[in-house]
Amino acid sequence: MALPADYHMHTPLCRHAVGEPTELAAHAERVGLTEIGFSEHNPMVRDDWDEWHMLQADFDLYLDKVEKARREHPNLTIKLALEMDFIPGQEDWIRQLAARHPWDYLIGAVHYVSDSWDLDNPKRISEWKTRDPFHVWTTYFERLTMAAESGFFQIIAHPDLCKKFCFYPKEDCTPLFKRFLTAMKRHGLAMELNTAGLRKDCREIYPSPRLVQMAAEMEVPITFASDAHAPAEVGANFTEALTLARNAGYTHYCRFTQRQREMVKL
Numbered sequence: 231m232a233l234p235a236d237y238h239m240h241t242p243l244c245r246h247a248v249g250e251p252t253e254l255a256a257h258a259e260r261v262g263l264t265e266i267g268f269s270e271h272n273p274m275v276r277d278d279w280d281e282w283h284m285l286q287a288d289f290d291l292y293l294d295k296v297e298k299a300r301r302e303h304p305n306l307t308i309k310l311a312l313e314m315d316f317i318p319g320q321e322d323w324i325r326q327l328a329a330r331h332p333w334d335y336l337i338g339a340v341h342y343v344s345d346s347w348d349l350d351n352p353k354r355i356s357e358w359k360t361r362d363p364f365h366v367w368t369t370y371f372e373r374l375t376m377a378a379e380s381g382f383f384q385i386i387a388h389p390d391l392c393k394k395f396c397f398y399p400k401e402d403c404t405p406l407f408k409r410f411l412t413a414m415k416r417h418g419l420a421m422e423l424n425t426a427g428l429r430k431d432c433r434e435i436y437p438s439p440r441l442v443q444m445a446a447e448m449e450v451p452i453t454f455a456s457d458a459h460a461p462a463e464v465g466a467n468f469t470e471a472l473t474l475a476r477n478a479g480y481t482h483y484c485r486f487t488q489r490q491r492e493m494v495k496l
């Protein structure tokens with residue numbers, strides 16, 4: 231059974247991942263993938279924004295490293311992308327980065343629910359204890375919906391990342407999910423099935439089976455993502471992700487070439 235493309239992986243340039251792109255590519259071939267895509271955390275508007283994004287000066291180095299992986303793995307299709315933080319007010323910066331290279335796709339992600347809080351950062355987990363989870367989830371999904379509507383991205387990353395540390399709201403989140411998926415459908419974006427959630431406290435693929443089911447019913451297309459931060463994580467748990475997709479009724483996933491979408495049979 232052919233594995234779908236793994237469209238989300240990182241490099242040491244983000245300062246919290248290990249393994250050169252060519253090493254991740256080698257692992258991809260070992261586990262039987264035929265297509266992967268690098269999606270490093272974008273350089274931020276200021277390098278001192280935080281300590282986990284790629285630095286502005288490393289931009290060309292990123293392109294070179296991926297080029298090297300392509301040279302050394304000619305039988306593997308390797309796409310080039312960015313995982314871009316969507317932060318309201320920073321649209322001009324996102325536009326500049328988007329124009330800087332003929333990216334195969336751009337993944338929109340929300341980690342920041344305010345300029346100072348990245349909700350998935352283990353060093354900032356204490357913030358969760360001072361807040362109402364429903365309020366955080368609402369802000370998170372509002373931003374994710376804005377990212378989908380922004381027109382910059384082809385894919386939205388790890389749609390319920392806010393569950394990472396298991397701060398679940400008691401309230402019904404269906405309206406939040408619905409608004410997000412409606413925007414995804416209207417703007418023609420694909421949603422990631424991201425297996426990194428299985429390696430976190432929540433022990434569940436991003437997004438949850440319920441969200442995947444709703445997305446399938448609304449015919450929102452999907453991509454697959456390991457969110458690898460190390461070579462051994464490339465393609466991790468793709469069998470589970472495939473089962474999740476098929477159980478929800480998905481028959482196809484998306485590939486992208488210079489931001490043009492193509493549907494591939496699962």
Ligand SMILES: [Zn+2]
Binds near residue numbers: 240
């Ligand atoms: Zn990361």
Ligand SMILES: [Zn+2]
Binds near residue numbers: 313
């Ligand atoms: Zn991310």
